[in-house]
Amino acid sequence: MILELDCGNSFIKWRVIHAGDATIVGGGIVDSDQSLVAEVSTLASLRLSGCRIVSVRSEEETAALCALIGQAFRVVAQVAEPAQQAAGVRNGYEDYQRLGMDRWLAALGAFHLAKGACLVIDLGTAAKADFIAADGEHLGGYICPGMPLMRSQLRTHTRRIRYDDASAARALTSLAPGRSTVEAVERGCVLMLQGFARTQLEQARALWGEDFTVFLTGGDAPLVREAAPQARVVPDLVFVGLAMACPLD
Numbered sequence: 363m364i365l366e367l368d369c370g371n372s373f374i375k376w377r378v379i380h381a382g383d384a385t386i387v388g389g390g391i392v393d394s395d396q397s398l399v400a401e402v403s404t405l406a407s408l409r410l411s412g413c414r415i416v417s418v419r420s421e422e423e424t425a426a427l428c429a430l431i432g433q434a435f436r437v438v439a440q441v442a443e444p445a446q447q448a449a450g451v452r453n454g455y456e457d458y459q460r461l462g463m464d465r466w467l468a469a470l471g472a473f474h475l476a477k478g479a480c481l482v483i484d485l486g487t488a489a490k491a492d493f494i495a496a497d498g499e500h501l502g503g504y505i506c507p508g509m510p511l512m513r514s515q516l517r518t519h520t521r522r523i524r525y526d527d528a529s530a531a532r533a534l535t536s537l538a539p540g541r542s543t544v545e546a547v548e549r550g551c552v553l554m555l556q557g558f559a560r561t562q563l564e565q566a567r568a569l570w571g572e573d574f575t576v577f578l579t580g581g582d583a584p585l586v587r588e589a590a591p592q593a594r595v596v597p598d599l600v601f602v603g604l605a606m607a608c609p610l611d
């Protein structure tokens with residue numbers, strides 16, 4: 363079994379797969395290294411032979427997580443490293459090492475699945491879009507604040523925007539004009555994300571006509587579902603790319 367980790371700025375997504383056929387044994391989302399070890403340890407049949415990690419956290423945080431995994435599960439964690447090209451995709455950044463590893467792996471996964479031009483929209487702490495042409499050239503992308511950042515900036519930089527998580531969740535049952543602060547902010551931020559997604563689709567159409575595949579991933583992907591009805595929702599797109607970048611068999 364292989365432990366796979368996707369360490370974003372807010373959460374660690376994890377899953378355990380069988381080494382042979384890649385069937386999924388278990389998975390989840392946690393907010394700390396300690397909770398990760400605790401959750402993975404609860405898998406009854408756990409027999410790890412390896413671990414691969416993608417991280418957009420600092421070198422120090424990533425090294426600390428690898429050390430913890432080593433102690434807890436007796437496996438050496440392999441961390442995905444930047445590359446100029448891989449699996450038929452050429453990194454489009456001027457300095458390829460600067461492209462976020464989650465974006466790079468999602469691009470590899472998307473191109474592998476689409477076998478043609480594709481647009482990846484990844485909605486996490488940040489909202490990201492990446493464009494990969496039919497010949498595998500990564501054309502670059504866009505980064506904007508995602509839902510958690512938009513929300514927290516409003517809370518931090520205003521005096522009268524204050525509400526709790528439970529009312530935030532309730533506010534999103536509709537996108538009608540808000541009649542309370544929580545509705546106005548939560549719905550406003552979702553409309554920003556949807557606008558982001560629509561603009562990326564327009565860009566893709568300008569580049570490729572109708573001949574492209576759209577992938578939607580990241581924890582907040584469900585919030586823009588209607589704005590991109592043609593999108594393939596692939597929550598584990600980064601893991602698809604991670605397996606390609608770090609083969610362990």
Ligand SMILES: Nc1ncnc2c1ncn2[C@@H]1O[C@H](COP(=O)(O)OP(=O)(O)O)[C@@H](O)[C@H]1O
Nearest residue numbers: 370371372373391485486487488510580581582
């Ligand atoms: N089970 C969950 N736990 C936490 N956040 C979740 C969950 N499901 C969806 N989300 C949403 O996912 C977002 C975080 O997305 P994610 O892609 O994990 O971010 P990052 O990779 O930047 O850590 C949160 O804003 C939250 O709204």
Ligand SMILES: CC(C)(COP(=O)(O)O)[C@@H](O)C(=O)NCCC(=O)O
Nearest residue numbers: 370371418460461462464486487488
């Ligand atoms: C853009 C990001 C902060 C997104 O992080 P996430 O929302 O997945 O937590 C991450 O991909 C990153 O740190 N990228 C490096 C900068 C860049 O891609 O240009």
Ligand SMILES: [K+]
Nearest residue numbers: 370371464486
């Ligand atoms: K991420």
